[in-house]
Amino acid sequence: MVDYGINLWSNNDFIIEDGVVKVGTHTKPALIDIVKDIREQGYRGPLLLRFPHLIKNQIDKIFSSFTSSIQEYNYQGAFKAVFPLKVNQMPNFVLPLVELSQELCYGLEAGSKAELILAMAYTNKNSPITVNGFKDKEMISLGFIAANMGHDITLTIEGLNELESIIEVAQEFNAPYPKIGLRIRLHSSGIGIWAKSGGINSKFGLNSTELLEAIALLEKNNLLHLFTMIHFHIGSQISDISPLKKALREAGNIYAELRKKGAKHLTCVNIGGGLAVEYTQHSQNHHRNYTLNEFSGDVVFSLREIAKNKKEPEPDIYIESGRFIAASHAVLIAPVLELFSQEYDEKALKLKDKNPPLIEELLDLYQSINEKNAIEYLHDSLDHMESLLTLFDLGYIDLQDRSNTEVLVHLVIKKVIKLLRHKNHNEIIRIQEQIQERYLLNCSFFQSLPDYWGLEQNFPVMPLDRLNKRPTRSASLWDITCDSDGEIAFNPSKPLFLHDVDVTKEEYFLGFFLVGAYQEVLGMRHNLFTHPTEFSVVLDSELNKGYEITDILEAQTILDVLDDIDYDTKEIERRLKLRIEEQESLNDEDKKDILGRLYVMLSENVYLKTIAPLDN
Numbered sequence: 001m002v003d004y005g006i007n008l009w010s011n012n013d014f015i016i017e018d019g020v021v022k023v024g025t026h027t028k029p030a031l032i033d034i035v036k037d038i039r040e041q042g043y044r045g046p047l048l049l050r051f052p053h054l055i056k057n058q059i060d061k062i063f064s065s066f067t068s069s070i071q072e073y074n075y076q077g078a079f080k081a082v083f084p085l086k087v088n089q090m091p092n093f094v095l096p097l098v099e100l101s102q103e104l105c106y107g108l109e110a111g112s113k114a115e116l117i118l119a120m121a122y123t124n125k126n127s128p129i130t131v132n133g134f135k136d137k138e139m140i141s142l143g144f145i146a147a148n149m150g151h152d153i154t155l156t157i158e159g160l161n162e163l164e165s166i167i168e169v170a171q172e173f174n175a176p177y178p179k180i181g182l183r184i185r186l187h188s189s190g191i192g193i194w195a196k197s198g199g200i201n202s203k204f205g206l207n208s209t210e211l212l213e214a215i216a217l218l219e220k221n222n223l224l225h226l227f228t229m230i231h232f233h234i235g236s237q238i239s240d241i242s243p244l245k246k247a248l249r250e251a252g253n254i255y256a257e258l259r260k261k262g263a264k265h266l267t268c269v270n271i272g273g274g275l276a277v278e279y280t281q282h283s284q285n286h287h288r289n290y291t292l293n294e295f296s297g298d299v300v301f302s303l304r305e306i307a308k309n310k311k312e313p314e315p316d317i318y319i320e321s322g323r324f325i326a327a328s329h330a331v332l333i334a335p336v337l338e339l340f341s342q343e344y345d346e347k348a349l350k351l352k353d354k355n356p357p358l359i360e361e362l363l364d365l366y367q368s369i370n371e372k373n374a375i376e377y378l379h380d381s382l383d384h385m386e387s388l389l390t391l392f393d394l395g396y397i398d399l400q401d402r403s404n405t406e407v408l409v410h411l412v413i414k415k416v417i418k419l420l421r422h423k424n425h426n427e428i429i430r431i432q433e434q435i436q437e438r439y440l441l442n443c444s445f446f447q448s449l450p451d452y453w454g455l456e457q458n459f460p461v462m463p464l465d466r467l468n469k470r471p472t473r474s475a476s477l478w479d480i481t482c483d484s485d486g487e488i489a490f491n492p493s494k495p496l497f498l499h500d501v502d503v504t505k506e507e508y509f510l511g512f513f514l515v516g517a518y519q520e521v522l523g524m525r526h527n528l529f530t531h532p533t534e535f536s537v538v539l540d541s542e543l544n545k546g547y548e549i550t551d552i553l554e555a556q557t558i559l560d561v562l563d564d565i566d567y568d569t570k571e572i573e574r575r576l577k578l579r580i581e582e583q584e585s586l587n588d589e590d591k592k593d594i595l596g597r598l599y600v601m602l603s604e605n606v607y608l609k610t611i612a613p614l615d616n
C-alpha cells in the first residue's frame with residue numbers, strides 16, 4: 001500500500017489507520033472528519049488547520065533532549081530557548097505557544113520593531129527575549145524600555161555602530177539595562193539553500209578584530225558587565241551535522257578567549273536556529289542526517305570539552321530553533337476541483353462515418369488493448385496522436401478529428417492504467433510521465449507554499465482518505481492562480497500518485513503537511529489570493545468527537561483584500577453602483593437585483609466556490 005512516506009516525516013504526529021489520515025493521539029480524530037465538520041459550517045476553499053498540541057510536543061522534545069544531554073555529560077550550564085518570531089508571527093500560533101510553555105524557560109526572539117513589541121507584550125515572566133537583526137537607535141531604545149519593564153532582554157549586536165548607539169541610549173535611561181550579545185562571524189557555514197547566514201562573507205556578525213574592539217569600547221564606557229552572550233546562526237534547515245560541530249568549536253573557543261580578555265560576565269552561548277525538519281516522503285532523499293538527541297549531545301559535549309580545555313566555566317546554552325518548533329503544527333487542506341482528463345469519456349467521442357485512417361487505427365488500439373500489449377499500444381497511441389496533431393497543423397484534419405484524437409488517447413491511457421492496476425508499480429513507473437493526470441487544487445501555492453515556488457522546498461502531500469486503495473495516477477498539481485509557476489510538476493525521482501476520482505460525484509482533499517514554519521508570512525497575494533480560512537483543532541478526550549474547533553478566522557473578503565492594498569473601497573462600491581445605474585438596458589428592478597448580487601460577492605472570500613459541484 002502507498003503510505004506517502006508518512007513514517008519518514010510525521011513522527012507519529014499523523015498516522016494512517018482504516019484508510020484515512022488521523023491525528024496520532026489516543027483519541028485519533030480523522031482529518032477528513034475534521035474537514036467535513038468545518039465545511040458543514042459553510043466554510044469553503046482551502047483550509048489551514050492548526051494543532052496546538054504539536055507546538056507543545058516540539059518544545060517539549062527540545063527541552064527534554066537538552067536536559068538529558070546535560071545530565072548525561074554532567075554539564076554545569078543551564079539550557080534556555082527562544083522562539084524566533086520571523087518563523088511564524090500569526091496570533092493563533094504565537095498565543096498558544098506562549099501559553100503552553102509557561103512552565104519552561106522559553107521566550108521569544110525578535111528581529112524587527114514590530115516583532116519586539118510582540119515579544120514585549122507576550123513573553124512569559126522570567127523567560128528571555130533576544131533581539132537580532134539590524135537596529136536603529138529607536139529599536140535600541142525599545143530594548144531599554146523592555147528592560148525597564150522587567151524583561152530579561154538581550155540585544156545582539158550585528159555591528160560596532162549598533163554598540164555605539166547602545167552606549168548613547170544608555171545615557172537616556174536608568175537601570176535595569178538590557179544585556180548585550182555579540183553576534184560572531186564564523187568561518188564555518190551551513191550547507192544548503194539557507195547557508196548564507198553563516199560564513200566569513202555572511203551578512204551578519206563581528207569578526208575577531210571587531211570583537212576585540214567591542215570589548216574595549218564597552219570597557220571604556222563601563223558597560224562591559226552587560227556583555228553576557230555570544231551568538232551565531234549558521235543558517236536554517238542544517239541538513240548535515242558536521243558544519244554545526246565545526247561552528248560550535250569555533251564559537252566555544254571565541255567564548256573562552258573573550259572571557260580571558262576580561263569579559264567575565266560572558267556566560268551564554270547562543271547557537272541560533274537551524275535544527276532541521278525532515279520533509280521527505282521518499283527514503284532515498286533525506287533532508288537531515290542526524291537526530292535531535294545527536295544534535296543536543298553534540299552541542300553540550302563540544303562546549304563542555306572547550307570549557308574544560310580552556311579552564312573556563314561551562315556556558316549556558318541558548319537555542320533559537322524556529323522551523324523545528326513551528327513546522328508540524330499546521331496542515332493545509334486543498335479541495336481538488338478537477339482532474340484534467342475527466343472530461344474525456346466515451347460520451348465525448350463523436351466519430352464520423354468516415355474518419356482519417358490514423359483515427360480508425362487509434363480506435364482499433366483502444367478496442368483491442370489488453371494486459372499483454374498495454375504498454376506497446378500506449379506508445380503507439382501516443383505516436384499516433386503526435387502525427388494527428390501535425391496533420392491538424394497542416395490543415396488535413398478538422399477540429400472534430402482533433403477532439404476525437406484527444407479523447408481516444410485519454411481513453412487508451414485510462415484503460416492501460418486499469419489493466420495494469422494489479423501489476424507492481426514499477427511497470428507503471430516506466431510510463432508514468434507520459435500518462436500523468438493534472439489535479440486542479442482550490443488554493444494558491446504562492447500564498448500557502450511560497451518556499452515551494454521560491455526554493456523548490458518540498459512539503460509532504462497526501463490525500464486525506466482512500467488510503468486503503470492503491471492510487472493509480474501519476475500526478476501533477478495545479479493551483480488556481482493564473483500563473484504557470486503555480487504547479488507542482490510530476491517528478492519521476494520523487495513520484496506522487498493519487499486516486500482516480502470523479503470529483504463531480506465525490507470529494508477529494510489533499511493535505512500538505514509541515515507548512516507551519518515560514519510559509520504563512522512569506523506567502524504572497526499573487527492574483528490577490530489571501531491567507532486561507534484557518535482554525536485550531538484542540539484535542540480533548542472528554543469530548544465525543546475527541547476534539548474541539550476553535551479560533552476560526554475566515555479568509556479575507558474581496559473588499560478587505562482590496563482595502564489592504566490601499567484601494568478606497570467606498571470609491572469602488574460607488575463606481576460599481578454608478579455603472580449599473582447608468583446602464584440603460586436594465587430596468588430598475590434588474591438594477592436592484594444585479595447590485596444586490598454584486599454586494600454579496602464583495603463580502604465573500606476570494607477562493608473558488610463554483611467549479612466542482614461538491615465544493616459549492
Ligand SMILES: *Cc1c(COP(=O)(O)O)cnc(C)c1O
Pocket residue numbers: 084086087132233235236237272273274275320321322323324
Ligand atoms: C531565522 C533565524 C532563526 C531560526 O532558524 P530556524 O532554522 O528556523 O530554526 C534563529 N536565529 C536567527 C538569528 C535567525 O535569523
